[in-house]
Amino acid sequence: MLKHHPHAPILLAYLRVFAISVAAFVVCTTEFIPIAMLTDIGKGFNMSAADTGIMITVYAWVVSLASLPLMLLVANAERRRLLLALFAVFVAGHGLSAVAWSFPVLLASRVLIAFTHALFWAITASLVMRLAPVGRRQQTLGWLSLGTSMATVLGLPLGRLVGQWLGWRFTFALIGMLALGVMVLLAKILPRLESKNAGSLKSLPLLAKRPHLLGMYAMAVLIVSAHFTAYSYIEPYVLEITHMPPDTATALLLVFGLSGMMASWLYSRFYPKHPNPTLLSSAALLLVSLLLLRPLGGSMAAMFALSLVWGTGIGVLGLSMVAHVIRYAPDATDVANAIYSGSYNIGIGGGALLGGIISRHWGLGTLGWVGTALAAAALAVFAWTQLGFKIKQT
Known part of the structure; x- marks a missing residue:
């Protein structure tokens, strides 16, 4: 039994962090799974992949608009109960997705x-750092990233395979069943977690006076838009531009996801001692990957290599931006993370929308340039x- 083990408290702490990482895997899988199934969903409703891509935009913009208001509404809520409640709604939502009889119902x-x-991403980063064993906070944040990375390693490719074999509806149903299992696990092992340093409406004027924090929000909108302008349409891109067979396109998504594991290790290795250089280098990797997308788009081998670099860049970058936000707002972490989550999802929605417009009017080949x-x-x-301001906390 775990409770009789001499290192039981440490093992239990890691188990709790692992459980939240699994929850992150499920949440991220459902966020991005439409990317791997746009074509199939479109066929189900007699729509084009570019038109069904609005699913990504609507989802992201709802998250961006709802993150801060919802966080302020539940700022004082006990976190274990809040997590269980949101997962119950999550499961119900996937049941509706699986039986959606029209595209508006699916939306x-x-x-x-x-x-x-x-709500999940507004509270999760601070929760894993609270639950982490002493001296392992940055490492456990890397675990959280590993959960999101595995969503692209396993979630997207497996979701695509399940969708090809059994239909996209079954994919949504399967995610709902996984979420139900996660909810049971969290109910069993999480302790009562009172709200701590969550912030409130009064925190907003203070956060607005921190230029570094505001800069991270602005950067998140732009860099995530850059990524999702191209990544949202990576499936039709490699099918039409690279002329990959469908199974090879699935393998490409797997490689992209595997790069997230490398990203998690690189972040844990370099960010604690070199935060700004780590963030800057990962953003530069993303820029170079997008720059080379069209020149290398005709070669399958080059696209696999590019996916590895691209995925590593966005993986390290996402972790680094979260850590920067926590660093600049230790007194209001949940509110600051809610604003960051909103900014990130504005980027997802904006990028997906922009990518759809560009692909319709100028072709998929121009996505990388934008x-x-x-x-x-x-x-x-x-x-x-x-780099232009002297770091100070208000």
Whole structure:
């Protein structure tokens, strides 16, 4: 029994962090799974992949708009009960997705799920750091990233395979069943977790006076838009531009996801001692990947290599931006993370929408160029707000 083990408290702490990482895997899988099934979902409703891509935009923008208001509404709520409640809604939303009889109903189910997503990411980073063993906070944040990475390693490719074999509806049903299992696990092992340093409405004027924090929000919008302008349409891109067979396209998604494991290790290795260089380097990797997307798009081998670099860049970057936000707002972590989550999802929605417009009017081959321009703008914001000001806390 775990409770009789001499290192039981440490093992239990790791188990709790692991459980939340699994929860992150499920939440991230459902956020991005439409990317792997746009074509199949479109066929189910007699729509094009570009038109069904609105699912990604709507989901992301609901998260962006709901994150802060929902966080303020439940700022004082006990966290264990809150997690269980949001997962109950999450499961119900996937049941509706699985039986959706029209595209508007499918969109409505995604909106319901997006509300749970908004709250989950507003509170999760601070929770894993509270639950972490002493001296292991940055490491456990890396575990959380591993959960999100595994969503692309396993979630997207397996979701695509399940969708190909049994239909996209079964994929949504399967995610709902996994979420139910996670909810049971969290109910069994999480302690009571009172709200701590969550912040409140009164925190907003204080946070607004911190230029580094505001800069991270602006950078998140731009750099995530850059990424998702191209990544949202990576499936049709490699099918039409690279001329990959469908099974090879699935393998490419797997490679992209595997890079997230490398990203988690690189973050844990370099960020604690070199936060700004780590963030800057990962953003530069993303920019270079987008710049090379079209020149290398005709080669399958080059696209696999590029996916590895691209995935590593966005993986390290996402972790680094979260850590920067926590660093700049230790007194209001949940509110600050809610704003960050909103900013990130504005980027997802904006990128997906922009990518859809570009692919319809100028072709898939131009997505990388637009992403490169947005990434360059994000790096300019970083240079101005993170390196141009002397760090100070208000």
